[in-house]
Each structure stands twice: as C-alpha cells, then as structure tokens.
Amino acid sequence: MKRIMATNRSVKGNFNYNNIEKKDKNFMYKNLERSNCYNCDFSGSIFDFVSFRGAHFKSTNFLKCSFKYAEFIGTNLKGSDFKSSIFENAILDSVKLEDTNFKDVKFINTIFLSTDMSKAKNIDINTPGIRIFEEMPKLEISDELRSAVLTAMENKYIKKARVLDTKDGGLNTLNIMLLLENFTEETIIAGLKSIVTKLDREFYTLSYIIKFLNLQE
Template sequence: MAISKRLNDQINYSNRKKSGSDFQNKDLRRSNCFSSDFSNSNFNHASFRGAQFKSCNFSECSFESTEFIATNLKNSRFKKSKFENTIFHSAKIEGVDFEEAEFKNVIFVSTDISKAVNLDLSNEEIKVFDKMPELEISEDLKIAVKTAMKNEYIKFARVLDTKDGAISSISMMILLETFDEETLIKGLDLLKRKIDKNFGTLSYLIEELKLYKNDGLI
C-alpha cells in the first residue's frame, strides 16, 4: 500500500492574528510560526511534530490529546490553557509560560523543564521522565506493534515508534492504560488492515480501537 498524497496541514505564520481558530485533528508537523496569536483556539488531537512555534500566544487554548514531539515552543505563552492527555516529547520549552494552565494526565519526556515558567511540578497530573521510560511488554505485543507499522499510514504517523525505530514505551504505556493486552494485540492487527487515511496522533488510533471494541470486532 502506498500513500498517493499526504494531506498538508502545515502552516507558516509570522506576526499573524489567528485567535479563535479551529486546528482540531490537524497535522501541523514542520510548521513554522513566530510571534503569532493563537489565543482561544482549539488544538485538540493536533500534532506539532518537528514544528517551530516560537514566541506565540496560546492563551486559553485547548490541547486535548495533543502531541508536541520535537517541537520548539521557546518563549510562547499558554496562560489559562487546558492540557489533557497531552505529550511533550523532546520539546524545547525554554521561557514558555504556563501561568494558570490546567493539566490532566500530561507527560513530559526527554524535555528540559528547568527554564519553563509557572510550571507546577507538584501537580500530580503532570508526569516527568528524563528519558524514555523502560517498559517490558510481551513478545506477542511486540510482534503486533511491528506488524501494525507495516501499514504505511501508521508508519508515516510515527506514533508507535521512536526516531531510532524502537517501539515507543510512552505510546505502549498509554495504550495499555486504555486496553488490556489481548484486546490491544487483536486491535493492532485490525489497524494494520483497516487504516487507510492520514492522521497525526496516537489518539486517532485509540479512538479507532474503541470503535472496533464497541462493534465487537476485538
């Protein structure tokens, strides 16, 4: 199976006012924005993989199941924004202001948080890992993950593996919090056969797996 065309959600703004915009489900990978106003916008289920959003205003935005993977957010502001099931992985957050931001099940991994502003690390809803955590999974689950990644859309999305091609322990941790291993193994096989569209975040696969489960397929 080959991807004929990749949908391009990439944006490139400088000193633009884009407040109140809807970026839900957008794949914003490699976007390049500087000093732009995205306040009161919806970024739920959006991917910021490899993107540059420096000195931007994200005040009162929504980031549910959003992924900041290798994202440069230097000096951006997230005042009163809401983060839920959000991942910051190898992100640059120097000077980033989280004043009055709300967090629910948010993960920071391989991200230097020492120069972030107003980030309350005593919040139990925030988990910080200096590096990718180790997670032991069964051989059957490893095979299921590698099989699923043979699907070109899943492979391109890079939500199940790391940059060096290893299985992402963070993704496995999240998936195993939602599904038991047997269900997940069966579901990954279905994903390999059924996913036929572009997507950018792990949350997309989770929603698909929930649909399969509700339909009695897994």
C-alpha cells in the same frame, strides 16, 4: 497583526506565519508538523488532536487554548505563552521550553518526556496533572504484543505517523504504555492486527489508534 508569510505547503496543512492573528479558530486534527510561527496570536483556539512534531512556535500567544491529545514532539516553544490553557492527555517530548509561560494552565494526565522544564515559567515537577519521564519508560511487553505492534507498522500510514516506533527504530514504549493504561493487552493485540488492513488514511497522533481500539471493544 499583519500576515507576512504564506502557508508552507511542504507539509500539507502546516503553518509558516509571522505576526499573524488567528483567534478563536478550530484547528482540530490538523497536522502542524514542521510549522514555523513567530509572534502570532492563537488565543482561544482549539488544537485538540493536533501534531506539532518538529514545529517552531516561538513568542506565540496561546491564551485559553485547548490541547487535548495534542502531541509536541521535538517542538520549539521558546517564549510562547499558554496562560489559562488546557492540556489533556497531551504529550510533550523533547520540547524546548525556554521562557515558555504556563501560568494558570490546567493539566490533565499530560506527559513531559526528555524535556528540560527548568527554564519554563509557572511550572515544575510538582505541578498537578503532569507526569515526567527523563527518557523512554522501560517496559516489559509480551512477545505477542511486540509482534502485533510490528505487524501494525506494516501499514504505511501507521509507519508514517511514527506513533508506535521511534526515530532510532525502537518501539515507542511511552505510547505502548499509554495504550496498556487504557486497554487490555488482548484488546490491543486484536486491534493492531485488525488495523493493519483497515486503516487507509493518514493520521497524526496516538489518539487515532485509541479511537480505533475503542470501537473494537
């Protein structure tokens, strides 16, 4: 396959490729936000802990790829093929799945939020390993936890990562729910109060917060 377009540097590390072959590569922890790829082949590659926020990966081959803790937010995956891939603790939020193929995909605790799955292939609401939310889950949280979340967002890297809030300025109740499924409220509150002063680098997915909280326990 011939490379036509060079990497787009508008977001550090993202892709802008047509008809390129990058099989069996390790893209762990990459920020692929606003990437634009068409008719590419990433077979056998690792996309664990990767952000695909606002990216377009159309008619692209993801055969036997790994997507652990990957986040697809507002991603266009039209016509792409994920045959025999693994999605674990992944989030697909407001994703376009027209003619997207999920044949023989293994899902482990993967969430689909505000995503029309009716035009996707080889997946439905009864597919094992997935949870489906039509909208952000309703979540009652304590004033203490709410305050800790707002305090954490005073850190510029957390605010930029957009893992605790939404584009309309509300709290990201889905991610808060996921934190509460993994940690006690006390651990989350203490961790978020701590991270606001300790975090000094960019990150791109909720998995970073989870890793930080694990280290606090």
